[in-house]
Amino acid sequence: MNVRRLIPTAALAGSLTLGLVALSACSPSDAADDAGGGAGKSGGKLAVVASFYPMQYLAEEIGGSHVDVSTLTKPGVEPHDLELGTRQAAQLGEADYILYLKGIQPAVDEAITAAGVKNTVDAASLTTLEKHGAEVGHDHGDEHADEHAEEDHAHEGEAGTDPHIWLDPVKYAEVAKGVGASLEKADPDNAAAYRKNTTTVVERLTALDSAFEQGLADTSTKTFITTHSAFGYLAERYGLTQESIAGISPESEPSPARIKELRTIAAKDKVGTVFFETLVSDKTAKTVAADSGLKTDVLDPIEGITDKSKGADYVEVMESNLAALEKALGAK
Structure with missing residues (x-):
């Protein structure tokens, strides 16, 4: 059975490409400097740090032109194995908003707790986790x-649960809704844009679920x-x-x-x-x-x-x- 093309993904190639090139071309300790001048210095945009790609995707798609997203996990790095450099830890502390998934990257979990950023969102808290084994x-x-x-x-994850929620489009859509709401709270001046982008992402995931x-x-x-x-x-x-x-x-x-x-x-x-x-x-x-x-x-x-x-x-x-x-x- 052939797979039909779904609703097109929003075009954010510019910010995504810059973020990926910067992270892939530097060491972990330099990532904060090369990903747009460091979190918290984003020319009026909300400085967002995502823990790894599934979180980065939602932050970019929902945040759109109002956010400057950097990611802690370079392309090609297995997220479970990530270890943070000193400047990456500092990057977390300078962020306006952090999006991560507790339970999949222990080093990130510890660093985020230490950073103490007010607008910190754990994607696992936005849906229901379950236990899965072999x-x-x-x-x-x-x-x-x-x-x-x-x-x-x-x-x-927590209590022995499976953290791979993004591989279920329905659960991922639940997370997307929570991310949208949290961005509205963190940056109320751009709430309307976040709501609109969240609707687009959820529709895309709903189409994927149907497929x-x-x-x-x-x-x-x-x-x-x-x-x-x-x-x-x-x-x-x-x-x-x-x-x-x-x-x-x-x-x-x-x-x-x-x-x-x-x-x-x-x-x-x-x-x-x-x-x-x-x-x-x-x-x-x-x-x-x-x-x-x-x-x-x-x-x-x-x-x-x-x-x-x-x-x-x-x-x-x-x-x-x-x-x-x-x-x-x-x-x-």
């Missing part, structure tokens, strides 16, 4: 479930295998079962028992593809696929946009994800 949808009787849970704990719902309604299988458990919310939203090689952490190694189990699952559920992602090595995924005679493809958790991403922004990459899932699951 799989969502049904129980395969994993006798190593406790072992997987221990490996994942350090990378989970996923229609595209994945009738498939040959409902099970997909991926590198780590980033897609629990997406799987639950569209009636799929996510089976991960590792767990919530993209860096954790699967046990021999888990690999054997995946081989059994693939045969039972007629899985033909093992998905890997753009910011983490594909070695394990390709090994598992070769061992089971399966194909490989990209399912992007959209933790950052690089030249390897199958799309220029969140919506385009999600459309590519939908196309990959339709193909792998045998959409009719």
Whole structure:
């Protein structure tokens, strides 16, 4: 099934390109200086610091021309691994507004608490978080479930919850509404613009949700295998079962028992593809696929946009994800 183009993304190429070039061309300690002169010095615009790409996307799309957005996570850096330099910590303290997602970047969480900026918004507080593990949808009787849970704990959000809320367009839309409201409060002079932009973003995400719902309604299988458990919310939203090689952490190694189990699952559920992602090595995924005679493809958790991403922004990459899932699951 072909993926139809959704509502076009708002064109903010100028500020996004400048921000990404500045961050990719400097060391972490220089990021604050190169991302538009440092937070808090934005020529009358609201100085916004976003923790990583999904937060940056919302800040730029909703803030529009009234914000100057910088991001703490450079393109190509796996967000879980981020460590902040001294000037990045200072950048946080100079910000007018901070948008982050608690539970996915421990170093950022600590630095934001220390910064004490009044207008600090945790995206996790704008929707309901849930617990997801190696799989969502049904129980395969994993006798190593406790072992997987221990490996994942350090990378989970509050109370062991899954922080990957942006991969569910419905939850991401809830976050977008909260971000819009918080920007209105932080900068009431431009409230009307923030409301208008929020409506546009929510409409775009609603269209994306409809495309996923229609595209994945009738498939040959409902099970997909991926590198780590980033897609629990997406799987639950569209009636799929996510089976991960590792767990919530993209860096954790699967046990021999888990690999054997995946081989059994693939045969039972007629899985033909093992998905890997753009910011983490594909070695394990390709090994598992070769061992089971399966194909490989990209399912992007959209933790950052690089030249390897199958799309220029969140919506385009999600459309590519939908196309990959339709193909792998045998959409009719």
